[in-house]
Amino acid sequence: MKALSTAANHSLLWFAVAGLLAARRGSSRKAALRGLFSIAVASTSANAVLKPLLPRRRPAASELPAYQKLADPPTSSSFPSGHAASAAAFATAVAMESPKLGLAVAPLAATVAYSRVHVGVHWTSDVVAGAAVGTGVALLSRRWWPVRLTDEARARPLDAVPVLSGGEGLVIVSNQRSGDPEHDPAADLEEAFPRAVVVRAEPDRDLDEQLDAAVEAAGDRVRAIGAAGGDGTVAAAAAVAGRRRLPFVVVPTGTLNHFARDVGVYDLQEAVDATAAGEAVAVDLAVVEVHPGPDSEAVVRTRCFLNTASLGSYPDLVRLREQWQPRWGKWPAFAAALVVVLRRAEPVGVRIEGRWTKVWFLFVGNGPYHPRGMVPAWRPTLDSGLLDVRWLRADVRFSRLRAVAALLLGALDHSRVYGQREVPEFDVQLSVPGMLATDGEVVEEAGHYTFRVAKEPIEVYRRREENWTGRDRPFLP
Template identity: 80%
Template sequence: MPPSPLDTAMKSVSTAANHSLLWFAIAALLASRRGASRKAAARGLLAIAGASGTANALLKPVLPRRRPAAAELPAYQTIDNPPTSSSFPSGHAASAAAFATAVALESPRLGLVMAPLAASVAYSRVHVGVHWGSDVLAGAAVGTGVALATRRWWPVRSTDEARARPLDTVPELPRGEGLVIVSNQRSGDQEYDPANELETALPKAVVLRADPDRDLDEQLDAAVAEREDWVRAIGVAGGDGTVAAAAAVAGRRRLPLVVVPAGTLNHFARDVGIYDMQEAVDATGAGEAVAVDLGLIDVLPDAGADPDGEQIERLRCFINTASLGSYPDLVRLREKWQPRWGKWPAFAAALVVVLHRAEPVEIRIDGRWTSVWFLFVGNGPYHPRGAVPAWRPSLDSGLLDVRWLRADVRFSRLRAIAALLLGALGHSRVYHQREVAELEVELTVPGMLATDGEVVEEAGRYRFRVAKDAIPVYRRHEDRWTGRDRPFVG
């Protein structure tokens, strides 16, 4: 081939991709933004690690192949210090395809940007004379396969919103008329108080600022009682713990709920499909909502208590999850590390740390005593089954997702970690999962109960169930696409 600017470009691209430095630099740029971009970077690095290891450490030694005679090419087309290892397959092509495919799984639009660059890196290895075309094709196949395989350990969520039954019976709240909404400025960013914006966006609503010296549900309940005939909906601006308190009031008073995400992670708001204040305002103005289950926990008296006494000592509510044992510590560490590493890597690291420190908990479940590291109860079935619970595909199933990790099996911690790394947790003897409408649990020693990430109770017996009536939560019905593959599903 005669000399051209393509030679310089191909040599530069090929050299930049040495040791995946090009992809590491792009990953660092993607990780600087939260959301799909950061998850794409984390999945891309995970895919590169698998693809590079497979191509360079496994296949090259097993399938040795002589490289092309690069010395016969003109100097303007070759690179300095060409590699001398086995030619088959191309490690550069494997890493390029792995990164581009992994990014595309999380963000198709970013994947379209990565694809031409990945193809350029792959072709450059043939252009500079260090690989045969078949080396590049095989390497690209390896990289693509490894990237797709990451879904076994780290499932891809195609949409953030969960399915829910649409409701047309909720009242319209023009400019917030008939709405009592509480704002918790202690949720999320401590420097940000959403109350002022709420008053501007919903001028006819009653906006309460959460009193730190008073239970939020008590404060909200009292405000609703004062305006009994006027109130048509209850609202909340805060994180999941704050939303759970407001949901309890909404459930008791049979009123619809307005959710404004103002916490750190806002799991519940994301599941419902509300990403900012404006979406909540639009839904209230349109009078559209979906049915969402409310999880209930009956705190029961000890088994030896007077049978004629009160059968339920206290009632707790949860909107996402409840747990016993070491699971709250696991969630706390995962949420701490998740913004930097992504959900699955953060969960895996947190699981190793927590299991190393954890103490077994003796519980009776299904009438049988067993020792567990933790018990997880989800308000609705979580996906994927037989793996790390990641998200809810539905908000109104009427079922609880119950999972526990046994501690009475020999080497249970090592077996759990190995199963997680192999993507086979659902087939391990130490892992159990079922979906039920109600579950009663008894502990030999009173244990700490955590709901929606906050420790709320210590008792010896709990009954988990789903409220008979779902709560209407405001959300627009129409299907629309905004952001990264985010359809509103009615």
């Protein structure tokens, strides 16, 4: 008990455990990051705030046997226990991201908390109060850093999609420039879908043009369209599928694969399972109309996007967030990127809802993102028929400082600098033509954009987990 209690001094024990958890990507790394964040807040609350406010003498450790006493007992206030606060904060935070890891960490945290009573430096009530503080801080972290236990979003299941046995009737484009540049996924696609038409993307040719040509060449045999690549590739192919009223197959081979994760297709095998079973869900397709200038004779151009579109400095924010996200996690990376981008950004003059104003950036999500009134983290549904429009105003005094402060306090939705709407259509005019980014790629420059949800959703293959038995997985790459 003496050794364990000493090991937890200054949370060194928890830093070591967090290092082990962070060595593995996914929920384990997110658990480590949330645990360290919770420790920082809980330790500060217990040691720097509550102890000075609530002084209390420690137990008479001199009455304990020599082998049970600490060589250098603390002299600060006994209430509450900082060790218990940090232990409970870390264990609770880990359990929020990964219940299985939480079960493994909880006994260690409970033992550390008890050890403070055993070695005679805390009363039992100190430990209970400290544990309550730590648990409360970890749970409160959800306000800034929402917990998502599953990547798969809800969507209306469809039964009227064709079964693509061996990929028969499928035309799928493969973009080898997405994800790992050393790996061409086309060979895996040809093995997984031996009866499909696999189109290798040509670098100097529009992807939708190549896909359209392949579909025309295949004629009446085409029953579905697919794409293997990142979000930009998937969005371009989905636009073709939507235009031709054909179901869509997504294979995630990009770097982040936001759309595929939202749909619930995590690898090639899941796409094989879904097409073999003929199961799909309805997914909204968002459209942005790019209006020409008043003196131009050009026609209105349309682009489709599956995840997000943005104006202003938001593309820079996303770029920095994605650069830092593998090391820090999504929310900490977003917060850090927001501070950097707001410091460098220039305001953009826009006309929103009939009123001219200045904003730092404008975000448009294909569907409402969660959490509302904070950093957009994920979509709970894929077929809401709504756009999620958010912006940060630049015409308010000290707007950047107020935005960062509101974000840190978890009160962005109550700040004057923040605006949000959930609407089926949204029109934006810019005082000076600005760049539009969709699904992480800068695609247009214009002074007037109209965002809307397409009238008909696209049908995206996704296997229903309750129907899967594991017996229909012929392809294991």
